[in-house]
Amino acid sequence: MRNIALFYSSNTGNTQKVANKIAKSLDDIKQYNIKVTACEYMLDYENLIFGISTWEDGQMQKEWQNIWDEFKKIDFTNKKVAIFALGDQKKYKNNFVDAMGTLYKQLTKANATILGFTSCLDYNFEKSEATINNSFVGLPLDLENDDEEITNIRIKNWIEQISKEFK
Numbered sequence: 001m002r003n004i005a006l007f008y009s010s011n012t013g014n015t016q017k018v019a020n021k022i023a024k025s026l027d028d029i030k031q032y033n034i035k036v037t038a039c040e041y042m043l044d045y046e047n048l049i050f051g052i053s054t055w056e057d058g059q060m061q062k063e064w065q066n067i068w069d070e071f072k073k074i075d076f077t078n079k080k081v082a083i084f085a086l087g088d089q090k091k092y093k094n095n096f097v098d099a100m101g102t103l104y105k106q107l108t109k110a111n112a113t114i115l116g117f118t119s120c121l122d123y124n125f126e127k128s129e130a131t132i133n134n135s136f137v138g139l140p141l142d143l144e145n146d147d148e149e150i151t152n153i154r155i156k157n158w159i160e161q162i163s164k165e166f167k
């Protein structure tokens, strides 16, 4: 059995809703809210999924900010990591899912192998800290503006994509 864990946090429940959907689609997964689970538990898993939302013009959701000093001490060598991110491409079009970029940069510094990049083409935004060469560094989701059907398709495709690459 593979060893996968999903760590997330959420202000209004949007990231939680997506976390629940992803966890339901994978048999071999453990789900943790970082509000109540210390980040050293991440060390127990070879494959990790992180869920993060962006607030206050480009900032990480508050629980990610709270664990950030501890998180920065973790070495992710030999770990495969995929990120999904909640944001609003209409109201915050110049900071769309910026928090995913912040998380990505730290994970890269900490030697993680990041997978699950997706194309920017399907989205309508101006600027994001979470892109490299027209790809997002994970899966952005916009529950404020996109139909549930589109969101569900994106999640399904992304799970297929990362599932193949997890060890």
Ligand SMILES: Cc1cc2nc3c(=O)[nH]c(=O)nc-3n(C[C@H](O)[C@H](O)[C@H](O)COP(=O)(O)O)c2cc1C
Pocket (backbone or CB within 6 Å): 009, 010, 011, 012, 013, 014, 015, 016, 053, 054, 055, 056, 057, 058, 059, 061, 086, 087, 088, 089, 092, 095, 096, 097, 098, 143, 144
């Ligand atoms: C005050 C406020 C600031 C926000 N700032 C951003 C932002 O800078 N970039 C972005 O993409 N989304 C932003 N959002 C949208 C949220 O990220 C989005 O609603 C998300 O689904 C919230 O997820 P959560 O409830 O799981 O935390 C903001 C929303 C609010 C209410």
